[in-house]
Amino acid sequence: MNEISQEDPVDRQLREAARYIDDNGFTARVLRQLPAPRRARRSLRGAILLAATLLASALAYLASDGGRFVVVAMERLATLPALWLFALAFGSGILVMTAGVIAAIAKASELQS
Amino acid sequence: MELTDADFVARVLVDDDQHAFGELVRRHQSTVRGLLRQLTRTDVALADDLSQETFLRAYKNIRSFRGEARFSTWLYRIAYNCFREDARRRKEFVGIDEEQLQAEQDPQVEDPGLRHDLMHALSLLPMHERSAVLLCCQNGLSHGEAARVLDIPLGTVKTNVLRGREKLKRTLAAWGPD
Numbered sequence: 707m708n709e710i711s712q713e714d715p716v717d718r719q720l721r722e723a724a725r726y727i728d729d730n731g732f733t734a735r736v737l738r739q740l741p742a743p744r745r746a747r748r749s750l751r752g753a754i755l756l757a758a759t760l761l762a763s764a765l766a767y768l769a770s771d772g773g774r775f776v777v778v779a780m781e782r783l784a785t786l787p788a789l790w791l792f793a794l795a796f797g798s799g800i801l802v803m804t805a806g807v808i809a810a811i812a813k814a815s816e817l818q819s
Numbered sequence: 820m821e822l823t824d825a826d827f828v829a830r831v832l833v834d835d836d837q838h839a840f841g842e843l844v845r846r847h848q849s850t851v852r853g854l855l856r857q858l859t860r861t862d863v864a865l866a867d868d869l870s871q872e873t874f875l876r877a878y879k880n881i882r883s884f885r886g887e888a889r890f891s892t893w894l895y896r897i898a899y900n901c902f903r904e905d906a907r908r909r910k911e912f913v914g915i916d917e918e919q920l921q922a923e924q925d926p927q928v929e930d931p932g933l934r935h936d937l938m939h940a941l942s943l944l945p946m947h948e949r950s951a952v953l954l955c956c957q958n959g960l961s962h963g964e965a966a967r968v969l970d971i972p973l974g975t976v977k978t979n980v981l982r983g984r985e986k987l988k989r990t991l992a993a994w995g996p997d
Contacts, residue, residue, distance in 0.1 A: 724850075729848055737841050
């Protein structure tokens with residue numbers, strides 16, 4: 707590993723002079739200063755996103771006269787030709803699948819690194 | 820089977836397992852603190868502060884550890900950067916203040932013999948030679964690893980190690996028994 711001769715007396719003396727330093731609470735002090743685990747931060751982020759989504763949905767429902775716009779959209783969809791409906795469903799599926807694959811690849815490369 | 824550093828790093832990365840990181844700290848605290856004590860010319864309090872900063876930075880940036888080098892080498896690099904930044908703040912990175920040497924004796928040194936002379940001789944070396952000697956001769960890093968830690972060319976590391984070692988020998992010989 708080292709290009710330096712292992713027999714050099716100065717090297718040997720230096721290695722022998724390197725004493726083990728007892729932990730004496732050092733590790734505990736470091737661990738106390740670590741930021742909160744990311745898992746906790748992730749769950750907090752998830753809770754905030756969920757709450758914001760629920761709030762936005764409730765506001766949209768109330769502001770649209772009981773979700774009237776959803777009914778209107780469904781009625782429009784129902785009048786579309788079958789081929790259009792199939793293309794819409796297929797396109798949506800491809801879009802969701804692509805996003806999932808990209809997320810999986812990103813996560814895999816993150817773990818590999 | 821004993822878990823390797825890479826196993827613990829993986830646990831930190833995947834589960835953000837702070838106990839695993841604690842094990843890494845326990846494994847490497849002695850060498851990191853020892854290196855920083857020598858770099859700071861045995862200022863134990865400062866060395867321990869810098870050691871804590873080293874491990875905190877390691878935790879925050881552990882995703883940047885690619886496993887291309889040993890975990891200890893990666894830690895040494897962070898430790899050296901912490902030391903260098905602190906020394907620059909204190910404006911004493913370049914040169915040696917000889918007058919400080921007597922006041923900075925390691926309180927853990929109990930044997931006033933060869934070890935004491937060696938550590939004293941080491942502290943007399945210029946910073947660039949001391950760093951290279953400590954990493955290569957004491958901590959067993961290869962010249963290439965030391966070059967990465969110190970962020971200097973390989974040839975410079977080799978030169979600094981050779982010069983540092985020769986100066987140590989000359990100093991110790993001059994202090995030798997009459």
